[in-house]
Amino acid sequence: MATVQEYVLKTPPGGVKRYDHEALCDLLKVEDYSRVIFEQGVGREAIVRVYPENPLMGMREIRTDDLVMDARGRIAIGSYYDAAALRFRLFDPKTGNAQRGAIFGTTGAGKSRLVQAVLVACKRSGIVVHLADLKHGQSVPEAKGNVATRVTTQYETILMLRGLVAEAERRMVAYAELGRSGFVKDDPDPLTYGLVDEANRLLEKGAPFRDEGALLIKELGRTGRSVGVGIIIAAQAGHLDELGGSDTLRAMLKEGEVILLRWSSAMMQQLVGDGLIPRGEALQPIPKVVGQVRKIRRYNETATEDDDDVNSQGMLYHLTGVRPTSMARTYVIGSVAPCTGHDPVVLALYGDHAPPGEPIDLEAYMTAKERQAAGGGDGEDDDDTDESPSPEPEPDTASMSTAQRILAALPAGGLAEVDLLAALNADGGREVRRGSLRTTISGLRGKGEIARPDSTGLIVPIPAD
Ligand SMILES: Nc1ncnc2c1ncn2[C@@H]1O[C@H](COP(=O)(O)OP(=O)(O)O)[C@@H](O)[C@H]1O
Numbered sequence: 001m002a003t004v005q006e007y008v009l010k011t012p013p014g015g016v017k018r019y020d021h022e023a024l025c026d027l028l029k030v031e032d033y034s035r036v037i038f039e040q041g042v043g044r045e046a047i048v049r050v051y052p053e054n055p056l057m058g059m060r061e062i063r064t065d066d067l068v069m070d071a072r073g074r075i076a077i078g079s080y081y082d083a084a085a086l087r088f089r090l091f092d093p094k095t096g097n098a099q100r101g102a103i104f105g106t107t108g109a110g111k112s113r114l115v116q117a118v119l120v121a122c123k124r125s126g127i128v129v130h131l132a133d134l135k136h137g138q139s140v141p142e143a144k145g146n147v148a149t150r151v152t153t154q155y156e157t158i159l160m161l162r163g164l165v166a167e168a169e170r171r172m173v174a175y176a177e178l179g180r181s182g183f184v185k186d187d188p189d190p191l192t193y194g195l196v197d198e199a200n201r202l203l204e205k206g207a208p209f210r211d212e213g214a215l216l217i218k219e220l221g222r223t224g225r226s227v228g229v230g231i232i233i234a235a236q237a238g239h240l241d242e243l244g245g246s247d248t249l250r251a252m253l254k255e256g257e258v259i260l261l262r263w264s265s266a267m268m269q270q271l272v273g274d275g276l277i278p279r280g281e282a283l284q285p286i287p288k289v290v291g292q293v294r295k296i297r298r299y300n301e302t303a304t305e306d307d308d309d310v311n312s313q314g315m316l317y318h319l320t321g322v323r324p325t326s327m328a329r330t331y332v333i334g335s336v337a338p339c340t341g342h343d344p345v346v347l348a349l350y351g352d353h354a355p356p357g358e359p360i361d362l363e364a365y366m367t368a369k370e371r372q373a374a375g376g377g378d379g380e381d382d383d384d385t386d387e388s389p390s391p392e393p394e395p396d397t398a399s400m401s402t403a404q405r406i407l408a409a410l411p412a413g414g415l416a417e418v419d420l421l422a423a424l425n426a427d428g429g430r431e432v433r434r435g436s437l438r439t440t441i442s443g444l445r446g447k448g449e450i451a452r453p454d455s456t457g458l459i460v461p462i463p464a465d
């Protein structure tokens with residue numbers, strides 16, 4: 001077997017700012033660029049290894065024992081180029097914190113397979129997971145029946161996220177009452193995640209629930225972590241400036257688990273421009289095709305058949321891990337050949353038992369207005385409506401007071417403050433700020449139109465009669 005050549009390089013202080021992989025390979029006279037691995041070390045040292053072939057090509061299949069959370073709250077999802085294990089954190093037993101996670105990559109890079117592994121890990125580790133599969137449920141179809149909640153539309157995703165935020169708020173109040181400063185796993189509440197695949201669809205410009213979606217994800221990132229409610233998103237970036245339209249993600253990702261699969265150049269510009277990957281341009285690019293020799297083809301020479309088949313799926317950088325600039329790869333997750341139905345390999349990873357947790361009752365998080373729009377009634381007696389009811393006129397929110405708008409937006413079961421604020425700012429009326437929301441609510445409490453705060457922390461209307 002051919003040996004590995006290793007070079008230790010001195011780099012400018014602080015490391016390479018802009019890394020030119022092709023130039024390095026040319027210098028080393030290596031035609032297959034994927035055989036050369038560059039890793040910036042700390043400070044001024046970098047390492048270059050030249051392998052007989054790319055060391056990440058023969059990944060083994062993932063096993064269920066990789067996906068059972070270890071004592072330190074991590075699962076094994078793959079390996080680095082030098083065979084060290086690549087771990088992803090789902091829980092921090094030291095602090096009791098759930099994680100915020102983001103998986104970025106261009107189409108086909110391997111986001112959904114990794115999502116599938118995380119879902120299996122949740123099921124195998126007693127973690128309750130609520131999934132939004134925004135590609136109409138196509139991205140991780142095997143998750144059906146293997147997660148506590150599975151939604152496939154943007155609106156249901158909003159309901160699911162409202163439910164998660166409400167759960168986080170419920171826990172905050174309950175733990176405060178217990179005099180607890182943090183989350184203790186399974187005592188009494190399970191570690192819980194919301195996971196949104198193709199989150200870009202929810203958050204991109206023009207998406208119908210963009211503002212509320214961003215707000216809810218941000219809220220979960222902010223308050224959920226310390227009460228055992230985490231959030232993980234997978235997204236095609238390129239929409240990064242739009243994922244929340246603000247610094248939503250930046251705050252969320254700073255301390256999260258961030259994985260970057262194969263990117264497009266536009267994506268990298270966004271990530272670097274947004275300061276999410278300060279040294280992104282120093283990362284060795286992940287090639288679409290590994291093992292390809294890029295050389296000029298002479299007259300009469302033909303390319304081999306599989307010259308441009310993508311074979312680098314799952315290659316990634318774990319940007320928030322201990323080795324952010326080391327190329328790594330996920331294990332093989334599921335069947336390599338396409339399946340006609342559910343992938344039996346993935347189903348076997350999940351196992352036959354029921355997933356932990358209860359589904360989120362989505363309807364409970366619909367506003368009165370949404371309920372009405374959804375065909376309303378909700379089993380209540382509609383006997384005063386005639387045969388062909390004329391559509392309810394939309395309330396003219398522009399001429400309503402904030403108090404009236406609050407009462408119109410509140411469902412009977414109440415809403416968390418964050419959701420109420422989002423609902424108000426989506427009702428077509430003028431913007432309501434948190435401060436004036438709070439003032440108006442305390443006024444309504446004084447008049448007996450809204451209940452006093454209880455342990456759920458929800459803002460609940462008192463029905464007038
Ligand atoms: N870890 C993996 N193991 C096996 N095959 C993978 C893996 N990641 C990606 N693939 C292959 O690449 C294809 C695209 O991956 P997918 O996760 O659907 O990408 P994305 O969600 O980023 O668009 C999959 O259908 C599969 O054939």
Ligand SMILES: [Mg+2]
Nearest residue numbers: 111112113139
């Ligand atoms: Mg996908």
